[in-house]
Amino acid sequence: MLPDTCKELIRFEDVAFRFPHTRPSRPFILKDCSFGIRENQVVGLLGSNGAGKSTVLRLAAGIYGPTSGQVLRSVKVHPMFGVGTGFHNELTGYQNALLYGSYLGISTTAILDAMPNIIEFSGLGDAFTEPLYRYSRGMRARLGFSVVAELHPEFLILDEVFSGGDRDFREKSKRRMFELVDQCRGMFLASHNTALLQKVCTDLIWIEHGVLRAYGEPREVISQWENSAL
Amino acid sequence: MRMLKTRMLGIWNRRSLIGNLVQAELRSGVARRKFGLFWWLLDPILLLGIYWVLVVVVLDVRRNVDGPYPLFLFSGLLFWKWFSTSIIRGGSSLVGRANLIKSISVTKVAFPISIVVASCIPWMLGTLILSGLSMAFGRPILSLNMVQSLPLLFVSFVTLASGAIIMSVATVYFRDLAGLTPHVLRAGYYLSPGLWSLELLSERLPDVARTVYLWLNPVALLMSCWRRITFSGAAIRLEDWGIVCAQCLILFVSSLLVFDRYDQDVARHL
Incomplete structure (x- = not known):
């Protein structure tokens, strides 16, 4: 649990995650992932299929436990x-x-x-x-x-x-x-719909191959993501 | 100790989920069947018919039974049915709900517990009918000894729920258990006093071997205790109460320890 004085509702600290029988080419679904979600933030997750978005959400919801690192919550989450x-x-x-x-x-x-x-x-x-x-x-x-x-x-x-x-x-x-x-008090969502993410979110996280690539203002993150695809 | 208290409180707080799961289990179990609720009775009666033909008519091996053998068989079968349903269906209760467990942060222990509660209802109904039949056959079951059925029901429920919880977690990690368990249980039925009386063991085995058997097979003594109440109308021996309570406590603590250890990891393996 996060201390009450902390403004972050959810905090990922060096979180790594793997499934029991993963591909040898990609043993970890998520690697060294650290970020926080503060009060009143609406954070969107962006990334291609298989990037690890659903895993991040399930870790945030407490459905999965991290393989290493820790996920701290100071709020009751509803996945x-x-x-x-x-x-x-x-x-x-x-x-x-x-x-x-x-x-x-x-x-x-x-x-x-x-x-x-x-x-x-x-x-x-x-x-x-x-x-x-x-x-x-x-x-x-x-x-x-x-x-x-x-x-x-x-x-x-x-x-x-x-x-x-x-x-x-x-x-x-x-x-x-x-x-x-x-x-x-806050929200964390994943979608492929960039227009929706831009409309709803205060911040975006771009994740690719289990690695956090960017976290910041939606327009900027979307632009980085689109440029990487070119 | 604090962990046990937290886990028990967690189960208690989700009692409305358990209640709704039990209702869902009971309703969906008989839905779209012509005989509906009657299947709760038909199932053990059909089993009784098969075993009666096999044991009495074909093999003629009934021994050491004081009273009508069909009732004796029925009393064992009813409890065995509750036990085997709890272990088989409870064992696959997490694997069978993989999508749900990966979608919602739900109290997983509610699934095996709800199976044990749901399969207890047909057993209770069957036991009432058995008691009625026993009385019709002139068995002296209507006595003060019936009072023992309440604490025995509690001990039986906790024992079976603990077994179902342990099996549900084990099946997540060893999927072969789902295929293996029915065969082990079938063998277990012949090794438990379903077709024969527990007194037979006293005649054939030394006391040490009998004690070891009873400790290794918690169902044997529970089955025999229920038979003493619903078939013989006799009191359960103090020594037997001691063993079933100790087994119940050991299994209960073990099941909570297992669930506490693997609760967070189960979804990853589903």
Whole structure:
């Protein structure tokens, strides 16, 4: 834990990470990574596929533990990766909302109180009481995000969360996400969408082959990243 | 000691997650099946039928059993079913939820525990029916000895949950366990007093060997204790209480130590 007096909410100190069975050509997914995220910062992660973005987010969320170094947190983090993961096909939308809410750490009473909002936000109507095996992929995404939208997060960690549902629902979830960001003490997200990152983030981190290449003002980092691709 | 307290508190704080997982497990287990909840009863009854034909009709090897043999078999099978489901399904509960564990910072220990709770419900239902059948056969089970079933239920639950927790972590690191466990359990059933009475051991083995066997096979004594209550209506011996409680405590502490040691590392191996 970080001391309360420290302004950084999350701090990576010389963090290295490897999976048990990695390619010999790239034994470490992340190497000597050090940076911090302060109060009210919205930090975006930029990098090509396989650069180590998701690993950094999972380390920040405490899902993975570092192989060496340490990740310090002074805030309760709420990761949102693969919204809707863990749904049961045989259960109804209602039952899955209850279960998914408890995965996210929301109490049963709080989910039940929020259920009318969840039903309304999802726009699933009567399908909410039907088993999930009758749902399309888009409907599942709607259900998952509607539960997530009821969170009151202190610090959000997102990995390409706006990808599910139809166009209208994506816009609706984006708006809700921006509302959540306003309530948060900070946010850490990864996306390939540079326009979105530039719009949302106060700072960007560029990571490549597990090495932190740049950390700073979004326009500058994006320009460095684009130049490197040329 | 502080670690044990923190871990136990962590489990207690996630009781609503465990409750929702149990409901999900029970509902999805019987969904889209014509017989629905009846499968909780059909399953042990079908097993009973198979073993009864094999042991009584084909092999005729029933021994040392004071009372109707089908009930004797049923009492053992019910507990074995709870145990084996807990170990097999609990063992694969982390591997089977790899995507979820890599997506959400969730209390992993809730998964094996919820399997043990969910598989306890059909066992309880079966035990009620067994008790009714025992009474119908004139067995003296309705006595003060029934009071022992509550503490025994607690000890059984903690023992099975501890076993399921250890297996769930072990299966993450040794995936072959998922294939190996059903075979080991099948052999374990014949080595446990499911088809035969534990008293047979006293006749055939010296006391030291019997004690070693009981310490190495925690399920044997639990199964026998449940049989004493639901089949014989007898009191559990003090010596047996001592052994099952000690085994329960050892397994419980071991399971929390294992989970504390590997909790942060599990997601990396999934």
